[in-house]
């Protein structure tokens with residue numbers, strides 16, 4: 273089964289002096305993700321919902337093996353990010369705003385380049401590329417340098433490139449951030465397509481409506497801790513009005529009363 | 535392997551398809567040399583000091599004690615040896631290789647000639663191609679002419695033309711030209727190899743980190759070591775092109791470069807073998823420089839920081855290149871060939887002066903490969919380090 277299981281993930285960062293100032297703290301260590309566990313299933317979209325600085329990106333980076341867990345592990349199917357990060361990278365498609373494409377190259381060039389690095393046959397590359405470029409309206413911009421593309425088009429190219437190897441697991445960090453309504457809509461539609469194709473999809477967001485519209489399962493993460501994790505249906509049941517916003521604010525308030533997670 | 539090639543090709547294409555980079559990395563170095571030679575011409579003056587400190591070795595025949603004392607009185611302290619005509623060929627050979635600076639032959643009847651107002655002939659053999667010999671010649675002819683004036687006044691109360699100096703030139707033209715190259719080229723070569731690597735390395739590694747594009751590469755299943763090797767090789771290729779451009783620049787500007795310096799520098803004194811060896815040394819050197827520049831660039835978080843980190847290494851390396859201007863010959867100490875860059879400088883000199891030793895060559899190539907392997911290893915570790923790659 274193509275499940276993705278995060279098990280007791282913990283990640284601590286050492287803060288530099290500058291960061292201590294920004295975070296207004298004297299502590300040298302920042303627990304970004306604290307004993308986080310959840311499971312995402314194939315054919316579903318799992319939404320990691322949390323305010324800025326909650327630890328969402330850190331969690332997704334750990335899944336994508338860009339950073340190593342301090343403790344805990346993540347199993348992508350059977351594969352552990354700790355023991356076999358290279359195989360994990362071959363199985364997942366990861367998208368985050370911090371992964372940039374080089375301005376100097378064209379979508380066409382980059383698509384082929386990253387496909388080759390994933391070890392894909394040339395014929396398959398061409399087939400997938402044509403289909404994808406058609407689907408996202410990239411075709412007419414295929415020879416335009418990335419630096420000259422609009423933000424929305426760049427994001428579409430990034431999505432195309434994150435999926436060159438047709439991965440079973442798709443991890444998107446704030447995929448609609450900074451996009452115009454139309455592009456955001458087409459990205460969301462595509463995520464639903466992926467889910468319907470049986471992919472295991474995880475996305476992070478701080479936007480409640482994205483969760484409402486897309487997710488089958490939701491994990492609410494605040495200050496690095498998982499506060500609530502269930503199917504969207506069950507989560508909504510916890511509020512008399514089935515209002516996700518109310519539930520979310522209650523959890524944030526509760527966390528503030530506790531004086532943060534640690 | 536396939537991944538290395540894919541990365542290599544993309545990195546190489548990155549540079550080649552960018553007019554600005556092609557200009558700064560490949561064309562500019564060759565052009566810059568035209569501006570450089572004026573500066574170099576001045577720098578050669580600095581060589582004098584070393585020559586003055588060198589102890590002259592002079593073979594003499596029939597040298598009057600009075601003259602010898604006069605030389606010492608001028609604060610010149612050559613090592614005088616007695617000349618034996620039977621050993622002439624041996625001594626000449628030593629002058630040729632620079633171990634003896636000159637032969638001065640006074641006439642048997644020198645003292646009588648002066649007393650009888652006969653113009654006596656002094657014959658000097660020297661090698662204008664050896665800097666010490668050339669300098670000694672200038673010094674001694676000066677001393678001789680002063681001595682002539684003084685002795686004339688002393689003995690005849692008048693200055694008269696006491697003796698005539700004639701000279702025989704013992705010189706290996708090719709070696710002389712080779713020395714000219716050896717003085718100039720190592721510094722220039724190191725400079726241009728560095729500038730090639732510096733014009734693209736920081737952008738290709740620190741720049742990619744700064745712009746967040748390297749992370750896109752890091753989430754592919756490609757091994758970090760493959761990324762490191764691919765990058766180093768493409769940077770090497772571009773740096774070699776840059777070095778070649780510099781080389782062409784040097785060749786074209788040579789006549790101007792040497793200008794009044796006397797020695798005729800003709801590149802064609804070198805055979806295919808010499809050029810091949812030189813090329814392999816350059817390649818090994820570029821690998822080391824690129825490895826170093828890459829590691830520093832990966833460690834730095836921004837292009838600017840990378841540039842600042844590289845600068846000290848750049849200056850030290852140029853310093854090592856400049857050191858060749860003073861020595862003019864390759865070091866015979868073996869340890870020198872274990873030192874990165876410094877080994878290259880000495881080996882370049884060795885090739886240019888037809889003085890190459892196989893051991894030194896093999897050590898230089900071998901250690902350079904070891905150094906670049908170490909750099910690639912460190913680079914791989916840096917790419918693996920989330921601190922380096924993902925520090926906010």
Ligand SMILES: Nc1ncnc2c1ncn2[C@@H]1O[C@H](COP(=O)(O)OP(=O)(O)O)[C@@H](O)[C@H]1O
Nearest residue numbers: 285304323324325326327328329330924925926
């Ligand atoms: N490399 C890092 N070094 C230091 N602190 C970090 C680093 N990455 C994240 N953090 C800190 O960890 C916390 C969680 O960050 P992040 O995962 O980016 O949150 P989110 O994506 O939910 O907004 C924040 O306080 C952030 O400042």
Ligand SMILES: [Mg+2]
Nearest residue numbers: 328329330446
């Ligand atoms: Mg984030």
